[in-house]
Amino acid sequence: MLNVADTLHRWCAEQRPFALATVVGVAGSAPLPVGTSVAVDAEGTAVGSISGGCVEGAVYDLCRQVLEEGPAAQRAWFGYSDEDAFAIGLTCGGELDVHVQRIDPAAHPHLVTALTQVANGGTAAIAQIVDGPADLLGGLLTVDGDGHLSGTDLDADTSHTVTRHAQALLRAGHTAHGTLGGDTTCPEQLTVLVHVAATRPRLLIFGAVDFAAALAQTGRLLGYRVTVCDARPVFATAGRFPHAEEVVVDWPHRYLERTAVDARTAICVLTHDTKFDIPLLLLALTLPVGYVGAMGSRRTHNERIHLLNEAGMTAGQLSALHSPIGLDLGARSPEETAVSIAAEIIAHTNSASGLPLSQRTGPIHHRPLPQDAANHVGGSARVTIPAAETD
Structure with missing residues (x-):
C-alpha cells in the first residue's frame, strides 16, 4: 500500500473510492515484496505494480470487478504454469497471493489521517485484515508515529490484538503479515498485514x-x-564496534542534544562515570524516548540518584x-549483560512483567496495560529488576 501512498493520499482527500490489490504472500522468485500494491479508481486510473508486468492486466481486471x-x-493466486508459459502467471517462477478490496475513504477517515x-514523511502503521471471518475481512486499523491507536474499523477485542501486533512491527520498522487471535483475547483467528512507514x-x-x-x-x-x-x-x-552503524566521538550530552530521537528510541548509559552520566541523564530523562537505562552497582546507582536529585530532577522523571x-x-559477561539489557528493553516496550511465563497465568500475548497504569515516558509500564552489578 505504501508504495503508492502519495496517490492514495490524494484520492482519499478527494473522497475517491478505489480498489486496492496487495501482495499478501510470496514464494519463489516473486519480484516484489509483501505489502506492495496496485490501486485502481472508478475512472480506471491505475497506480503501482505488484509483479513488474507479468500479471498486471489480470490484477487490473480484478480491481475493476471489485x-x-x-x-x-477477493483473493487471487498467480504462479508459473509449466503447461503454458504464456498463461497468466509469473514466468520468473515465483508465486503471488493477492488480496483485493474496495476502499471508500469516507468510511475510513483514520486511513486518510x-x-x-x-x-508528509512521517511514521505510521496501517493494519489490514486479509484473511478471517467475512465481517472482519478488509477491516483497517491505524497506529500513529508514537505507537498510539489512531483509528479502527474493528471491535474492541480485535482492536487490542491487532494494535499490539502493529505496534511491534512499527517499532521494528517492518511491513509483514502474521496470524493472530484464536484465543481468549481475540476469539477469531485472523491474518493481518501491517504496512509500516518508519525508519x-x-x-x-x-x-x-x-x-x-x-x-x-x-x-x-x-x-x-x-x-x-x-x-x-x-x-x-x-x-571496536563493527555492529554499530555510527560511532561518535563527543561528550554524550552534547551529542544527545543534537541528534533525533522519538518514542521508539532506547538510550543505554554504560559509562558509570558521573562526569558523563549526570549531564546526559539530566537531558535524557526529559526527552520523549521509549527507554532510558544506566549501568552501575547499587552504590553507583545511589550516588547517581543523589546527584540527579540535587540537580533538580523530579521523582516522576527519575x-x-x-x-x-x-x-x-x-549476567556476568558482556554478552550475557547485553541479553539482560535487551530483555528489559523488550519487556518495557511491550508493557510486560519480565517474569517467567511459568509464573504467569492467562494468555501469553496479553493486552496493553491501561493507560493510567503506564509510565508516560515511552507510553508503557515500567518494571525494573536489577541486572548484574558492575562498579
Missing part, C-alpha cells in the same frame, strides 16, 4: 566499553539502528530511569 460489483474482498502522515528504531549506547560492543551486536540483531558515543577518541573507534540496567538473569 469496484463495480460490490464491497466483498495515516496516509497524510506517510505522505528503524534507534539504540543510543553511551560509553565505548566491552558491554557496549556486545549490546551493539544484540541491538542490531533486534533491528535497531545502533549508535555508540564516547568522548574518548582512543576508545570510540569503528573497529521513575523513568532503569537503574541498575537490565533484568535479573545472573
Whole structure:
C-alpha cells in the first residue's frame, strides 16, 4: 500500500473510492515484496505494480470487478504454469497471493489521517485484515508515529490484538503479515498485514566499553539502528564496534542534544562515570524516548540518584530511569549483560512483567496495560529488576 501512498493520499482527500490489490504472500522468485500494491479508481486510473508486468492486466481486471460489483474482498493466486508459459502467471517462477478490496475513504477517515502522515514523511502503521471471518475481512486499523491507536474499523477485542501486533512491527520498522487471535483475547483467528512507514528504531549506547560492543551486536540483531558515543577518541573507534552503524566521538550530552530521537528510541548509559552520566541523564530523562537505562552497582546507582536529585530532577522523571540496567538473569559477561539489557528493553516496550511465563497465568500475548497504569515516558509500564552489578 505504501508504495503508492502519495496517490492514495490524494484520492482519499478527494473522497475517491478505489480498489486496492496487495501482495499478501510470496514464494519463489516473486519480484516484489509483501505489502506492495496496485490501486485502481472508478475512472480506471491505475497506480503501482505488484509483479513488474507479468500479471498486471489480470490484477487490473480484478480491481475493476471489485469496484463495480460490490464491497466483498477477493483473493487471487498467480504462479508459473509449466503447461503454458504464456498463461497468466509469473514466468520468473515465483508465486503471488493477492488480496483485493474496495476502499471508500469516507468510511475510513483514520486511513486518510495515516496516509497524510506517510505522505508528509512521517511514521505510521496501517493494519489490514486479509484473511478471517467475512465481517472482519478488509477491516483497517491505524497506529500513529508514537505507537498510539489512531483509528479502527474493528471491535474492541480485535482492536487490542491487532494494535499490539502493529505496534511491534512499527517499532521494528517492518511491513509483514502474521496470524493472530484464536484465543481468549481475540476469539477469531485472523491474518493481518501491517504496512509500516518508519525508519528503524534507534539504540543510543553511551560509553565505548566491552558491554557496549556486545549490546551493539544484540541491538542490531533486534533491528535497531545502533549508535555508540564516547568522548574518548582512543576508545570510540569503528573497529571496536563493527555492529554499530555510527560511532561518535563527543561528550554524550552534547551529542544527545543534537541528534533525533522519538518514542521508539532506547538510550543505554554504560559509562558509570558521573562526569558523563549526570549531564546526559539530566537531558535524557526529559526527552520523549521509549527507554532510558544506566549501568552501575547499587552504590553507583545511589550516588547517581543523589546527584540527579540535587540537580533538580523530579521523582516522576527519575521513575523513568532503569537503574541498575537490565533484568535479573545472573549476567556476568558482556554478552550475557547485553541479553539482560535487551530483555528489559523488550519487556518495557511491550508493557510486560519480565517474569517467567511459568509464573504467569492467562494468555501469553496479553493486552496493553491501561493507560493510567503506564509510565508516560515511552507510553508503557515500567518494571525494573536489577541486572548484574558492575562498579
